[in-house]
Amino acid sequence: MxxxxxxxxxxxxxxxxxxxxxxxxxxxxxxxxxxxxxxxxxxxxxxxxxxxxxxxxxxxxxxxxxxxxxxxxxxxxxxxxxxxxTEPARERPERDELVLKTYASWLAEPGLVRRLFADQLAAHEERLAEYERQEASFGGPPPFGDPRFGNYATLRCGLSYERHRAEWCRWMLAQLSDSL
CATH class of the missing domain: 1.10.10.10 (Winged helix-like DNA-binding domain superfamily/Winged helix DNA-binding domain)
Incomplete structure (x- = not known):
C-alpha cells in the first residue's frame, strides 16, 4: 500500500x-x-x-x-x-501544539502568553501576506484540468487557514488584554 x-x-x-x-x-x-x-x-x-x-x-x-x-x-x-x-481522505489525529499550549495557558503568566500570541499573530500575518502575493500572481483560478489549478486551490486553502489563525490569535490577544 x-x-x-x-x-x-x-x-x-x-x-x-x-x-x-x-x-x-x-x-x-x-x-x-x-x-x-x-x-x-x-x-x-x-x-x-x-x-x-x-x-x-x-x-x-x-x-x-x-x-x-x-x-x-x-x-x-x-x-x-x-x-x-478521489478516495475519501483518511482521518488524521489533530496535533496542534499552540492549541495544546492554549489549553494549559491558564497556568502561565498572562504577559508571557500574550507575547506568545503576538508572535504567532505576526507569523500568520507574514505568511498570509506571502500567500496573497502568490494569489495575485495567478490572475484568477486556472481552469480545472490545468496542473496549476491544484496549486491555486491549495493556496486558497492556505489563505483561509492563515486568515483563521490570525483572527484566532487576535481574539486570544483581546481576551488576554481584558484579563490584565
Whole structure:
C-alpha cells in the first residue's frame, strides 16, 4: 500500500519528470505548504515506489562524477494516483501544539502568553501576506484540468487557514488584554 508521502511524490511527478533533488525542492514549495517531508524520507519513499512499479528512472550525465536519476511515473503509478485522488481522505489525529499550549495557558503568566500570541499573530500575518502575493500572481483560478489549478486551490486553502489563525490569535490577544 502506498503511503500518503508516496502519493505526494506521485502528484509531483505527474507534473513532469524530476531528479530526487528536484523532488525535494518541489516538496518544499509549493507542496511544503500543506505536506512536509525530509530529503531522506523522499529518497526512501522513491525506492518503495520503484519496487512497487509506480515510478521508474532514467540516467543522465550529471554535473558531478555520477549520473543523475530522472524519475517519472509509470502507467501504473498514474492509475494509482488517479484512483487515490478521489478516495475519501483518511482521518488524521489533530496535533496542534499552540492549541495544546492554549489549553494549559491558564497556568502561565498572562504577559508571557500574550507575547506568545503576538508572535504567532505576526507569523500568520507574514505568511498570509506571502500567500496573497502568490494569489495575485495567478490572475484568477486556472481552469480545472490545468496542473496549476491544484496549486491555486491549495493556496486558497492556505489563505483561509492563515486568515483563521490570525483572527484566532487576535481574539486570544483581546481576551488576554481584558484579563490584565
Amino acid at each position: 502506498t503511503s500518503t508521502l508516496g502519493f505526494a511524490i506521485l502528484a509531483v511527478l505527474a507534473r513532469g519528470d524530476r531528479t530526487g533533488y528536484d523532488l525535494a525542492a518541489a516538496m518544499r514549495r509549493p507542496v511544503g505548504y500543506f505536506w512536509t517531508a525530509g530529503h531522506s524520507q523522499i529518497h526512501a519513499e522513491l525506492q518503495k515506489l520503484r519496487t512497487g512499479g509506480l515510478v521508474r528512472f532514467t540516467t543522465e550525465h550529471g554535473p558531478g562524477p555520477q549520473d543523475k536519476k530522472l524519475y517519472h511515473l509509470t502507467a501504473e503509478g498514474l492509475a494509482a494516483l488517479r484512483e487515490w485522488v
